[in-house]
Each structure stands twice: as structure tokens, then as C-alpha cells.
Amino acid sequence: MMKFERYEWLAITIMISLFIFVGFIQGWSVSLVILNMCIISAIMTMGVNISWGYAGVINFGVMGFLAMGGLAAVLVSYPPIAESWQAGARGLGISFALLVVLVIAVMYINKKVIQNRNRYILNSLIIFFGILIIRHFYLNATHNIEDVNPAIAGFLGGLGLPIIFSWIVGGLFAAGVAFVIGKVALGLRSDYLAIVTLGISEIVVSVLKHEEWLSRGVKNVIGLKRPVPYEIDLQNADWFINLVTYLNSSKLNNIIDVSDRQQVLNNLIIDGSGIFVKLSYAILFLIVMLIIFYFANKAQLSPWGRMMRAIRDNETAANAMGKDVVKQHLIIFVIGAAIVGVAGAMLVTLDGLFTPSGYRPLRFTFIIWIMVIVGGSGNNLGAIFGGFVIWFSWIEAAPLTTFIINQLTVGLEPTNALKLHLLDSVPYFRYLFMGLILLLILRYRPKGIIPEKVRHS
């Protein structure tokens, strides 16, 4: 197993102490909220890092894979809606079967017709009319589904299983999409691949946004079941009340008045239940993160990881040594995307709701890439560190900016137009910080804060 260097221990210590610091200053609830998102960000970052850091395959489709993970959370955990199935399942089935027929027909033509021009003409004809026919069945079916109780349902629902299964399913969904993208686009040069993956992720999100029968679209899915207890249940559970009483016994014993004591205890229980829920999430997420971290490291140190580095550093040489570069690129792209998909399902689990319109490239693709670059590509600990540090500064940028602006404009009156305008635009300063951090890191520490270790063996 790997050993950490001294500076790596330093990084870990910094990460932990940041949360303890916030815990004391802004409260433990805030600290845990940030921690949960940090862990999820760290997992996304590891996913990107695996394809970019190990093999140099760029993946700008983070947003799309996250959305696929989110879709999985909905489809796994939401209870099935029987009426919707009755209304449209048959039509959907027919259109899906026709789609398969269409794809087979196109493949058959590609194989049989040799002359290029004829092939294009035949293909476009078949695709055009095929789509017209499929649309007929499909639109009818989706229309019926969307008409079923549109205020609360209007989509097919899911399987009604515990949401935790969706973390695996989310990975599989993302892997499936990544396989298709990889088949189409992986032959391209890296900056081209970046644009294409970015575009396809936009397509994925716009499909989720507008196919209401599948994901309820912009109407959002709310009230997904949690893998952890609800606050209200905790507040009424005897064992939890006993636990809180036990933990705070010294404080409570100091209060003599009975009704006062009950009041204090009630407040403690309400606060405690919130923290307990967030802590349970944190533990679940931490387990997933550590598992992925363990295997990612294991893979990096294995002969397979060495082959990946060889492919990254010199594709031609690796090819000459008999390594199948195209296939390995596809494999690692799919693995990376799958990990991002897991993170996407976890994200929706944490929020308890699925909002397709919330997936924006700035927030979900570019920030993740800043995490990768800042943390150190090719180093898993670096990826985790990047995820933590960037998400932390993303959240804490607003209070920090307010503080700085107040300090700088301390001489101005409180009604000064410039001061008010600056204070109004506090939320936008985080973009400035992100950009500056990225530019500074790329300039002065291009390998990231915790760079990849060069192994000589």
C-alpha cells in the first residue's frame, strides 16, 4: 500500500483543520454541509483525474455524466407510477423496437452498399422516414404519459428501490453514455475532444430537461427517499434523545429549573438531529471516497497503470510496443465517466431532488477541471485535495469577499454607490477567484499542488 510523504500529510492536516476551523467559527452544521459537497467534488475530481491524469484523455463532459448519475437516482428510488406505465409503456416499447430495427438497417446498409454516394443517400432516406414513423408512436406515448396527473407525476417513475443502489446504477449509466461518446470521438486530438465532450454533455442535459416522461424535465423530481434517517424521526426516537442527553449531561445538570432544562434539551435535540443526518451522509460518502481512492491507487501502481502512463507519455511508442491505444483510451474514458456518474447519483441523494436545469457547464464541468488542475493531475490524493480546497474556497469566497470589500471601503459612507454595488456583486467574485487560482497554478505550479510522483522502477 502507498505511503504518504511529509507534504502529503501536511495537505491532509490542512484539509481536516479547515473543517474544524469552520466548525468553530460558523458552526458544525455549516462545516458538515461543506464537507459533504467536498467529498462529492473529490470523487468527481478523481473520476476526471483517472482519465486525464493517468492516460491524458480529456473529458469535458463531466456535467453530462453527473446528470446521468442523477437520473439513475431518480429511476432507482422513485416509486413506480402504474398509471403512467399503462398509458404509455406500449407505445414506448414499439418506438424503441423500431429504433433498434432502424439501427440494424443502417448497419446492414453500411456493410452491403460499397459505393459511398449511394450509401449516404440510402442511409439518409431510411433515417429520415424511420424517424418520422418512430416519432408518431413515440410522441403519442410520451404525450399520454405526461398527461397522467401532471401536477405531481407525469413521468414513468422509477423502481422504488433504496436510493443507495443508484450509486452503482449511476456509474453504469454514465459508463454507457461514455462508451457511445468514446466510440464516436476518442480518435480526435485533445482540444477537439474537449469541445466535443462539452457539446455532448449539453445534449445529454437538454434531453433530460425536455423528455418529461423520463425525468419530469424542468418540473424537477422532489422528495427522493434518503439513505439516512429523517430529522423528525430522530427527534422522536428514544435512543437519540438518550444519546443527546448523555453527550450533554454536564451542561444539562447545571440547569436546575426543570422546564428550562427541557427547553435546552429540545434545542439540543433539534440541532443534534440535523448534525446527525449530515454526519451520516458524510460517513457514507467518505466510505465511497476511500473505496474509490484505494482502487484508483491500486490501479495506478499496477502494470495496467504503468501501461496507461506509457500511452500518455508517448502514444506512438506504446503503440509500437503492441498496446492497443484506442481500446485503452476507451476503457479509461469509460471508467473515469463511471466514477463521475457515481458522484452524480450521490449529489442527487444528498439534495433529495433532481433538477435538470441546475446542470450548468460553468459549475459542473469547469470547476471540476479547476479542481483537477489545482490538486495535481495524475495524483489521487492531489485530486481529493483539489476537490476539497476548491469547493471550500468556492463556498467561503462570499464571506471572504464581503470582509475584504468592507475593509477596503472602510473610509466610504455606507450609502456610497460604489460600495453598495460591490457588496451587491459579492457572489460573482468567486468566479474571479477561481479564474485567478487556475491561472496562477498553471503559471507557477503547472503540475498542481500535489504533483504526480515520478516512479523509477
Add this chain to the structure above:
Amino acid sequence: MIDFLNSIIVLLNFIIIPGISYGSQLALGALGVTFVYAILRFANFAHGEIMSFGAMITILFTWFFQSQNIGLGILPTALLALPVGIIATIILCIISDKFVFQYYRYQKSVPVVLAMVSIGVMFVINAIIRIIIGTETIKFSDGQKFIMKAKQFKVMTGLNEGLALKSSQVITILITILLLTFTFWFLQKTKTGKSMRAFSDNEDLALLSGINPDRVVFTTWIIVGVLACVAGTLYGLDKSYKPIIYLNLVLPIFASAIVGGIGSPFGAVVGGYVIAFSEIMVTYAYKKFFVYLLPSSLEPSGLVQLLSTDYKFAVSFSILVIVLLIRPSGIFKGRVL
């Protein structure tokens, strides 16, 4: 015969005129991207924000001129502010080159690093814009809004369908023609333009022939600044200015540049129109058109729409993917990336 004319007017009104004006905006944007790609050799993700920055400066000066009661009568005041915006955008481009891109160029970094750097620049410009002007939607077109209203046209010709011609559309088309003519003249006829083409074609040979690379890069940023500012302002003038839109506009612009053949200026222009027309044509509901053309027994029952307008954006990318599969170098052989 009347029905035929009516159907033509429908097409003109809902597809051809909007297509040409949107296509012109995309073409100017894509031309900027292609210039950066051909000379500096990287995909500039910050281009959308540069466009937005130019539009923002133009808006600020439009407001200034309006407050001073300086105007152009029937033309929008923004045209008067446009030169200021152009100068500001050029300064922005040159500053970002001096402080950021130049270092990596001298280091001979790989293109993908430069693309990452441009993402950093994108974030910074994005923040500056939001801090200065916020995120609200801003309408800044004034003067006469329509050159011809639908009603006027109906009265004039006696047809059922009206043809509306917004002044912003006509301005877009005229400025685009002017700017494109100038750019191509510059590239083909002037010495600097020729040296730029030489530099783009073969850097080493160009350096050997005594072309000063810094000068070429400087000129490139000037051209990119002009194109970006004009494209951004025209888009804002036509559809109203909203800072968030420009990030989304980057993708169709890249698609235009790549579809046309990246690195080829002519390709970028053609690509812009291809993307714009396909976005509009695929998502337009043709019912009205067919109602005029077909006998009433054959009238379509549905909207006769290939894809719902929600997918407008996805169309440009599907075209990009299809072009990549069939002809990776684009319509007009650009560089194979």
C-alpha cells in the same frame, strides 16, 4: 399563385431572415475563434466572454451617450458606442495576451494547456462582466425598431402573410458584409495579411522569411477584438444582452468553426450560416408553410416539426458530430485536429 407567394413569405419571415442574421453573428464569432486557432494554435474558450465584454462596454457607452442626448436618430445609439467597445475589446485581448497567453507561447506549451489557460481567462472576464453590469437582461436597442412591420407589408402587397424586417437584422447583415469584405481584403491583399497567412500555414518557414511573430500575433488579437466586439454587440442588439447567454454561445461558435474547417476563415463564415440555418430549419414548425402549398385535403394535422425548439441547441452539436464522423477536417479542408 397567391398561396405560393404566401408560403415563400412564411419561409422568408421565419427562416431565411432570422437565419441570415443569426448566421452572421455566428460567422463573426467563428471567424474570431478560427483566427486564434490558425495563428495562436489553441481553442479559445474565452471567446464568448470576450464578445460579451465588448457588448458590455458598448452598452455602457450607449447609456452614456443617451444620457448626453447624443443619438443617431433612427439608428440605434449603440452604433455610435461600438467603436469605443471595439477599442476596449482590443485592449482586453492584448492585455490577456501579454499577461497570460504570451508566456505559454514562448514556452511552446501544448494546445491543450493553452485551452485550459483560456478557461482561466474565461472565468476572470466572466467575473469582471458580472461585477460591473450584473446578470440582468438588458435591452439597449433604440431608434426605429422595424424597417418594415408585418402589417405594413400586408397592406402593401395584399398578401395574407406579413414580412417583418427588424432594423437590428438589417444592421447585422450590412455590418457583417462590410466586416467580412474588409477581413478578406486584408488577408489577401495587404502585406500584414499575407504574413499572417504565411505564419498560419507554416510557422518555421514564416520565421525564416523574416516575419516577426510578435507583430503577427498582435495583429491577430486586433482583428479578433474587432470581430468579437461586433459579433457580441450585434447579438445583444438583436436578442437583448444577457451575460449568461454568451457562455452558451461559445458552443455553436465552436461548432461553426469546426464544421467549416477550423483555421479556414472562409470555412468559419460558411459554418456559421450552416449551423444557424440548421438550428432554425430543424426546429421550425412547417405547418403554416404546408397549409399554403398543399390542397386542403392533404393538410398536415401536426405541427410538422422535426424537433421541438427545446433542442435548438443540441442540433448544432449533432451536426458537429456528424461532420466529424464523415469529414473530420470540416467542409473546407481546415487542419485536421
